[in-house]
Amino acid sequence: MMTLLAGIDIGGTKCAVTLGRRLAPTGIALLGKVQFPTPKEPLQAIAEIMNVLEKLLVEQGGSLAAIGISCGGPLDSKRGFILSPPNLPGWDHINLIAPIQERFGVPTGLQNDANACALAEWRYGAGVGTRNMIFLTFGTGMGAGLILDGKLYAGTNDMAGEIGHMRLEPTGPVGYGKSGSFEGFCSGGGIVQLGRQKAMEALALGQPPGYCLSESQLDWITAQKISEAAHAGDDSALQIFHTAAVQLGRGLSVLVDILNPELIVIGSIYARQRSLLEAYAWQELQREALPLALQVCRVVPSGLGDQVGDYASLSVAEYQLM
Incomplete structure (x- = not known):
């Protein structure tokens, strides 16, 4: 049975749920992806995300090893809380990891989008083999994800790289x-x-x-x-x-x-x-x-180009297993 990773990307206008299979030594094969408009109500969004993931798992028939979540900050990655991101009105101190981890019973991680993209480039893109790497978004905004001494560095309260x-x-x-x-x-x-x-x-x-x-x-x-x-x-x-x-x-x-x-x-x-x-x-x-x-x-x-977003949340999932 395949060992799968699940990625969840939460944006202001749309959410995406992705499944992937790890490839040794570094790499991942994308197996399935579902996008849908982000519900305004956080609890409704979380419920829909979990239902979509459940359906993808049934379709692929594999064993889920970890879940990664990418979302705009600010957030508390250690406790798994989303803390009022400007692009997600009403998402005030939302406990995101607890309900997802309780339902699927696997390690679940949360990172802001810049950190998630940094992990993706480090594991699967231009940064493979490095130990000290910086990823800059340079898109709608400008933020950084930091890989220092072979580890993601998020700072004291997830504000590193701003x-x-x-x-x-x-x-x-x-x-x-x-x-x-x-x-x-x-x-x-x-x-x-x-x-x-x-x-x-x-x-x-x-x-x-x-x-x-x-x-x-x-x-x-x-x-x-x-x-x-x-x-x-x-x-x-x-x-x-x-x-x-x-x-x-x-x-x-x-x-x-x-x-x-x-x-x-x-x-x-x-x-x-x-x-x-x-x-x-x-x-x-x-x-x-x-x-x-x-x-x-x-x-x-970027080595992953416009696909970096597809790999970002999956790389957060993989990081839970490192």
Whole structure:
């Protein structure tokens, strides 16, 4: 009988339940996945998650070894509580692990999404074989998952890796509630803010950028539109990505100096727009970081690409067995 791992991903709009089978020495085979809209009522959501998992187990016919849960923070991973995440209104101090563990009777773990993605890249992606690795989300927000000395490091109360809150400039785009923050410059929302400011300046001069041809389009600017314009050679769009890249390099230099990692893996926007970001980020990193620390560190895009979310919660499950 197959030994299975179950992964549960809880998001603001949808939940996903995944089953996988461990492959030696590192790897996992995805066997099944079910997605559904996240119910507004937490207890209803938990009940639906357990019912879906039960059906998947019946379909696959294996023996469940562990369950992993990935969810946006803040949370208490040791007690298994979700603590009022901004994308899950009403999920206030919800005990998530207890009912799931009671029903299925196997080790169950909970981690925030950045930590879960870090585990996934470490076990199955670009970080296989490393002992000191950092994963950066660089998507809707900017957060980090830390693998230090061969273990996930979550901090005293699960707040380690909240690098998006770090201020890089006195002023600038707002991210994580702070202007000029790492998340402000290096996230989808931050790039849109930079794009809107550039567009307003260009429109005032009668030189609209390729991603925003009139004032009526200001509210429709997206990071994707800016990247498409940049690839087409639009000067304003290229300047936006140059700004994001320089600030990315500056943020990375802090991580390199403090944590001395051997690998930094960056997901989402960096992985998709590497050609626009890598060179300028690396130049800034070389200017700012300690040379001895930088010479042992590589910076690479996510090895799992857009599938990192599928592997994230399964990697939390596997981590319960390590």
